Amino acid sequence: MAAKKAFEQATVGGIEVKNRMVRSATFEGTAKDKKVSDRILDMHRELAEGEVGLIITGYFCVSKTDNPAKGTVVITDDAAIPGMEKLAQTIHEHGTKIVAQLNHAGVQLFAPARGPVYGPSDVVDSISGIKPVPFTEDQIHDLVTEFGEAADRTQKAGFDGVQIHAAHGYLLSQFVSPVCNKRTDAYGGNPLKNSRIILEILHEIKKRCGKNYPVWIKLNCSDFHPAGQGLNPDDFLIIAKELARNGIDAIEVSGGTLSGKYLPSRSKKHAAYHLEHAKQLATEVDASVILVGGLRSIDTIDQILSETDIAAISMSRPLIREPGLVKRWMEGDDRDAECIACNGCFNPNGTKCFFTLGEEEKAVQKEIMKFMSSLGGH
Numbered sequence: 001m002a003a004k005k006a007f008e009q010a011t012v013g014g015i016e017v018k019n020r021m022v023r024s025a026t027f028e029g030t031a032k033d034k035k036v037s038d039r040i041l042d043m044h045r046e047l048a049e050g051e052v053g054l055i056i057t058g059y060f061c062v063s064k065t066d067n068p069a070k071g072t073v074v075i076t077d078d079a080a081i082p083g084m085e086k087l088a089q090t091i092h093e094h095g096t097k098i099v100a101q102l103n104h105a106g107v108q109l110f111a112p113a114r115g116p117v118y119g120p121s122d123v124v125d126s127i128s129g130i131k132p133v134p135f136t137e138d139q140i141h142d143l144v145t146e147f148g149e150a151a152d153r154t155q156k157a158g159f160d161g162v163q164i165h166a167a168h169g170y171l172l173s174q175f176v177s178p179v180c181n182k183r184t185d186a187y188g189g190n191p192l193k194n195s196r197i198i199l200e201i202l203h204e205i206k207k208r209c210g211k212n213y214p215v216w217i218k219l220n221c222s223d224f225h226p227a228g229q230g231l232n233p234d235d236f237l238i239i240a241k242e243l244a245r246n247g248i249d250a251i252e253v254s255g256g257t258l259s260g261k262y263l264p265s266r267s268k269k270h271a272a273y274h275l276e277h278a279k280q281l282a283t284e285v286d287a288s289v290i291l292v293g294g295l296r297s298i299d300t301i302d303q304i305l306s307e308t309d310i311a312a313i314s315m316s317r318p319l320i321r322e323p324g325l326v327k328r329w330m331e332g333d334d335r336d337a338e339c340i341a342c343n344g345c346f347n348p349n350g351t352k353c354f355f356t357l358g359e360e361e362k363a364v365q366k367e368i369m370k371f372m373s374s375l376g377g378h
């Protein structure tokens with residue numbers, strides 16, 4: 001049975017796509033000299049050959065105040081543009097669209113910091129143990145400019161749009177968390193003040209790139225804080241609606257942090273786990289709403305797209321395991337995705353499905369998987 005809604009052409013977040021199947025941002029960890037490498041090109045080419053409608057890149061580092069881990073693509077100067085250009089061209093050759101995810105990691109580091117680690121306030125991070133240095137207001141203005149400059153480079157490189165990463169406990173997610181943001185100035189105190197930095201980034205990008213350049217956001221519907229104190233669904237709605245009023249083109253609804261009850265990448269027993277929040281949001285905003293998390297069945301995906309106002313779905317792990325998954329489904333093989341949501345692809349040597357590793361590498365990865373499952377969502 002053809003799953004028509006999922007595979008129809010559409011406009012999602014201001015971008016014309018050949019289908020509603022998006023690859024959610026997936027950190028590659030394989031940049032060479034902080035630039036797009038052949039491995040990154042190959043990974044994305046395979047996805048485009050596999051008929052993914054639009055790819056959101058793994059997060060790119062946009063700020064000199066960040067401490068990017070090894071293998072991160074850093075786009076803080078124009079030297080990044082030629083590699084990005086090659087990536088956009090490679091993807092476009094297959095009729096697939098590409099959006100760059102713009103991020104500042106804040107305290108959520110996967111390698112020792114080389115410089116000061118910044119945050120909204122000096123609240124110790126429960127996972128890394130880092131006590132961040134609060135940004136001054138002047139530094140916040142500089143950071144807003146850096147996001148704008150990064151978007152400018154992305155547009156020059158031929159990308160179809162950008163996505164601001166404000167989910168999963170990274171810097172902007174920390175700003176919208178009442179646990180991490182204790183500021184009493186213009187950038188903290190209630191949901192609208194906590195999200196002011198994001199609004200300023202949105203306006204800065206639109207000012208530089210033009211109001212028609214698509215700006216998307218990935219936002220938590222809840223941090224799933226163990227004591228219920230992080231970003232909650234009510235604040236999420238306030239922030240998402242304010243962003244929509246201010247011209248955000250698409251909102252990808254995610255949830256969880258490394259210290260939350262649930263990780264953003266949950267175990268297999270959880271399916272379509274942000275559906276209710278995405279469904280509600282989609283009835284309240286004009287911006288396109290994209291649902292991520294635990295989507296493995298084409299029948300479920302098609303049902304969601306047919307019965308709700310959600311514009312597109314996005315997947316990460318299913319497409320790590322099977323880059324050709326969308327094509328397989330389009331060709332009528334509608335078995336569920338083979339990914340078992342074990343999180344063995346969080347690999348410090350570069351993102352790869354656990355099942356493609358040699359025995360020695362598997363042993364190392366098993367330790368990382370043990371750590372991940374000690375965190376949440378299992």
Ligand SMILES: Cc1cc2nc3c(=O)[nH]c(=O)nc-3n(C[C@H](O)[C@H](O)[C@H](O)COP(=O)(O)O)c2cc1C
Pocket residue numbers: 024025026027028057058059101165167168218254264265266292293294295314315316317318345346347351
């Ligand atoms: C290896 C790996 C790297 C990821 N990197 C990013 C990232 O750079 N930015 C982001 O927003 N989410 C990232 N995610 C989260 C995914 O985009 C997605 O939100 C999450 O895995 C749930 O979707 P899934 O069930 O389809 O995997 C990553 C996930 C994995 C497994």
Ligand code: SF4
Pocket residue numbers: 317318320321338339340341342343344345346352353354355
């Ligand atoms: S390592 Fe596990 S979670 Fe990651 S892609 Fe492979 S099967 Fe899926």
